[in-house]
Amino acid sequence: MCGTCGCAPEVTTVTVDLEVDLLAANDELAAANRRRFAEHGVLAVNLMSSPGSGKTTLLERTVRALAGEVPVAVLEGDQETPVDAERIRAAGARAVQINTGAGCHLDADMMARGVDALAPEPGSVLFVENVGNLVCPALFDLGEAARVVVMSVTEGADKPLKYPHMFRTADLVLINKVDLLPYVDFDVAHCLDAARRARPGVEAIEVSATRGDGMDAWYAWVRARRG
Amino acid sequence: MCGTCGCAPEVTTVTVDLEVDLLAANDELAAANRRRFAEHGVLAVNLMSSPGSGKTTLLERTVRALAGEVPVAVLEGDQETPVDAERIRAAGARAVQINTGAGCHLDADMMARGVDALAPEPGSVLFVENVGNLVCPALFDLGEAARVVVMSVTEGADKPLKYPHMFRTADLVLINKVDLLPYVDFDVAHCLDAARRARPGVEAIEVSATRGDGMDAWYAWVRARRG
Numbered sequence: 001m002c003g004t005c006g007c008a009p010e011v012t013t014v015t016v017d018l019e020v021d022l023l024a025a026n027d028e029l030a031a032a033n034r035r036r037f038a039e040h041g042v043l044a045v046n047l048m049s050s051p052g053s054g055k056t057t058l059l060e061r062t063v064r065a066l067a068g069e070v071p072v073a074v075l076e077g078d079q080e081t082p083v084d085a086e087r088i089r090a091a092g093a094r095a096v097q098i099n100t101g102a103g104c105h106l107d108a109d110m111m112a113r114g115v116d117a118l119a120p121e122p123g124s125v126l127f128v129e130n131v132g133n134l135v136c137p138a139l140f141d142l143g144e145a146a147r148v149v150v151m152s153v154t155e156g157a158d159k160p161l162k163y164p165h166m167f168r169t170a171d172l173v174l175i176n177k178v179d180l181l182p183y184v185d186f187d188v189a190h191c192l193d194a195a196r197r198a199r200p201g202v203e204a205i206e207v208s209a210t211r212g213d214g215m216d217a218w219y220a221w222v223r224a225r226r227g
Numbered sequence: 228m229c230g231t232c233g234c235a236p237e238v239t240t241v242t243v244d245l246e247v248d249l250l251a252a253n254d255e256l257a258a259a260n261r262r263r264f265a266e267h268g269v270l271a272v273n274l275m276s277s278p279g280s281g282k283t284t285l286l287e288r289t290v291r292a293l294a295g296e297v298p299v300a301v302l303e304g305d306q307e308t309p310v311d312a313e314r315i316r317a318a319g320a321r322a323v324q325i326n327t328g329a330g331c332h333l334d335a336d337m338m339a340r341g342v343d344a345l346a347p348e349p350g351s352v353l354f355v356e357n358v359g360n361l362v363c364p365a366l367f368d369l370g371e372a373a374r375v376v377v378m379s380v381t382e383g384a385d386k387p388l389k390y391p392h393m394f395r396t397a398d399l400v401l402i403n404k405v406d407l408l409p410y411v412d413f414d415v416a417h418c419l420d421a422a423r424r425a426r427p428g429v430e431a432i433e434v435s436a437t438r439g440d441g442m443d444a445w446y447a448w449v450r451a452r453r454g
Contacts, residue, residue, distance in 0.1 A: 050278040051361045052382025078389045102392055104362035134278045135331035135360050154381035155279025162305045183410055
């Protein structure tokens with residue numbers, strides 16, 4: 001275990017108990033968040049990825065596309081800086097920035113406090129942009145209705161095998177930056193095969209958040225989740 | 228604190244003490260690693276980045292370029308799979324894979340055990356490819372002589388501001404994938420300015436590990452560190 005990260009292949013019993021307690025406490029808070037979202041008809045979607053996969057650009061375009069038909073709010077997680085929330089507000093949605101300092105993920109308590117500050121309207125879609133990290137956010141339930149893992153084609157197609165914990169709980173994999181496919185050595189089929197070894201049958205959509213490819217399918221997926 | 232990650236903006240006193248103890252224990256082991264490397268004339272270089280920045284491809288090319296003039300050995304960190312160590316061995320260097328499971332970084336103890344298994348020759352260069360994570364590896368001294376942060380131009384140029392802990396201890400920033408600059412919206416000067424706000428005066432080299440741009444400058448940097 002460590003200052004930023006409790007991970008350790010060889011942990012003591014004390015440490016394991018502490019971790020279990022911490023995750024159990026997080027799960028309780030996540031369940032409370034989930035009840036709150038159900039009561040208010042809020043669809044919470046947790047977006048997770050490596051830094052640089054294009055989550056913020058994807059959300060900017062999504063806000064512009066959906067804000068006319070449904071209230072959209074965004075919680076932005078980063079270690080430092082308010083820049084992502086500012087980008088989202090400029091795109092037309094309410095946004096609150098959560099800065100985690102040395103922290104490497106959002107947890108259910110941060111989610112609850114962020115939602116207090118954001119106060120999403122009943123019936124809205126609440127997107128959460130987690131801290132850019134393909135490892136640590138995987139373990140933390142925030143009370144979301146759906147977990148979306150974003151990958152970009154500039155990353156290695158074997159990422160789902162090397163970071164399987166993130167993919168095991170995914171409801172959707174977005175393969176972003178497909179506009180760059182002509183310039184990189186990335187095998188989409190290989191990547192999806194790897195993702196489905198971690199999470200059998202997981203849905204996937206290929207998108208380009210900058211050029212627009214596949215974004216309608218992503219919006220349709222969000223709309224279908226609203227039921 | 229959490230199962231994978233000990234981070235929390237609001238931690239209890241008990242937890243803080245535990246974290247300090249853990250980091251202090253790591254620092255002791257790192258100091259022992261550093262003495263061991265000094266005794267054997269081994270130059271240890273710790274490469275850290277987001278997943279998908281191209282570290283393994285960079286190391287493959289580096290191994291091919293340097294292996295004829297100096298012994299090169301590589302420790303590969305990943306949550307799962309042996310594929311990166313296999314790639315490095317195919318490129319012509321000895322390599323040992325460390326799989327961290329749920330863990331999100333290498334620590335000094337893993338480094339020591341990896342070096343036991345790898346047994347780098349006296350006078351060699353030992354590259355460590357840390358787990359792809361721009362957050363957690365930042366806090367862990369492995370006993371390395373140099374810390375190199377790799378960024379790719381497909382990531383946002385503001386990453387050094389959003390993940391400052393990683394850049395604050397960097398000895399070198401490698402801006403990788405410059406062959407993709409014509410196809411992405413990435414301002415190298417803006418990125419370097421951000422990196423130098425986190426780490427004043429930090430050296431930087433622009434490279435393309437696939438096409439070869441700037442790699443000679445990187446090799447020269449490594450040679451100069453060997454002294």
